[in-house]
Amino acid sequence: MKLLVTGAGGQLGREAVLAFTASGHDVTGIGRGDLDLASSGDIADVIATYRADWIINCAAYTQVDKAEEEEELAFTVNRDAARAIALGAQQSNSRLLHVSTDFIFGGKQATPYRENDKGDALSVYGRSKWEGEQAVMDVLSEPLILRTAWVYGAHGNNFVKTMLRLMSEREELRVVDDQIGTPTWTQDIVGAMQVLMEKHANGIYHYTNEGVASWYDLAHEILSVAPTLGYPVKAEKLHPIPSSQWPSAAQRPTYSILSKEKMRKILALDIPHWRESLRNMLRENAS
Numbered sequence: 001m002k003l004l005v006t007g008a009g010g011q012l013g014r015e016a017v018l019a020f021t022a023s024g025h026d027v028t029g030i031g032r033g034d035l036d037l038a039s040s041g042d043i044a045d046v047i048a049t050y051r052a053d054w055i056i057n058c059a060a061y062t063q064v065d066k067a068e069e070e071e072e073l074a075f076t077v078n079r080d081a082a083r084a085i086a087l088g089a090q091q092s093n094s095r096l097l098h099v100s101t102d103f104i105f106g107g108k109q110a111t112p113y114r115e116n117d118k119g120d121a122l123s124v125y126g127r128s129k130w131e132g133e134q135a136v137m138d139v140l141s142e143p144l145i146l147r148t149a150w151v152y153g154a155h156g157n158n159f160v161k162t163m164l165r166l167m168s169e170r171e172e173l174r175v176v177d178d179q180i181g182t183p184t185w186t187q188d189i190v191g192a193m194q195v196l197m198e199k200h201a202n203g204i205y206h207y208t209n210e211g212v213a214s215w216y217d218l219a220h221e222i223l224s225v226a227p228t229l230g231y232p233v234k235a236e237k238l239h240p241i242p243s244s245q246w247p248s249a250a251q252r253p254t255y256s257i258l259s260k261e262k263m264r265k266i267l268a269l270d271i272p273h274w275r276e277s278l279r280n281m282l283r284e285n286a287s
């Protein structure tokens, strides 16, 4: 199949380009240099020229704290450009897989968020992504929207890579322990994308790894595993702290668990636990 991946330089976009190319697809990855999604140019027309069977939209304004002061830019990229990409998909008769986030939810629930729960984001980033989903659904009758959470992988910037660096530099680290979610490996997300596309799925799906963790739990696991794989580790102690001791511009959900019931049915596969996927990512990254 002919695929167009936007955000191809980002952590998920890069993984998607590599994995879909390895599976034999004809993949074009584009980044900001090819098409600036914050520009006033005709994004839809440019997208349509690729004549892709599927467009995988991994591009997004993802700087959660900075979005609080760059609201207009966040909405331009995450809502307006998402709409334009959907219009481009419509023009070229392409299917669109649009990636979204757990941060569209406010975290006030005590049970996993389901696909049809209403967004009540706490941050500019979350609201811009929620409105991006609505924009895509306004344009296309059968979009595929994949929400995921707490993403990490070999490419780009993420919590796991930051922790590995900090653990090699410092003896003690403080890590937030009152926000819970599910760390999710980019390779697993791209695997889920492949299944959804093969099955011609449409609508909203949630996909994360299995299990629940706080940022502290994730850091603790990295600290347990990394030295066994040869990573340089100086850190000896992790201190759990509440979010109130880690001031940030954007408010984040304290409870960020996505229900995967719908995804389990279509996948017909076991979803890996986050500890297993973390170990696999660390092992690959070490070699």
Ligand SMILES: NC(=O)c1ccc[n+]([C@@H]2O[C@H](COP(=O)([O-])OP(=O)(O)OC[C@H]3O[C@@H](n4cnc5c(N)ncnc54)[C@H](OP(=O)(O)O)[C@@H]3O)[C@@H](O)[C@H]2O)c1
Residues within 6 Å of the ligand: 006, 007, 008, 009, 010, 011, 012, 013, 031, 032, 033, 035, 036, 037, 038, 039, 057, 058, 059, 060, 061, 062, 077, 099, 100, 101, 102, 129, 147, 148, 149, 150, 151, 152, 156, 157
């Ligand atoms: N990271 C997470 O924890 C997480 C969690 C849940 C959902 N998601 C969603 O997953 C998707 C992929 O996120 P990610 O983690 O891969 O993010 P990422 O590493 O920040 O990648 C985002 C990509 O979007 C591109 N982009 C940003 N502004 C652009 C613009 N004006 N024009 C063109 N390209 C632009 C970036 O290009 P540059 O490299 O040039 O800036 C980057 O390649 C997003 O939809 C995000 O909302 C992420």
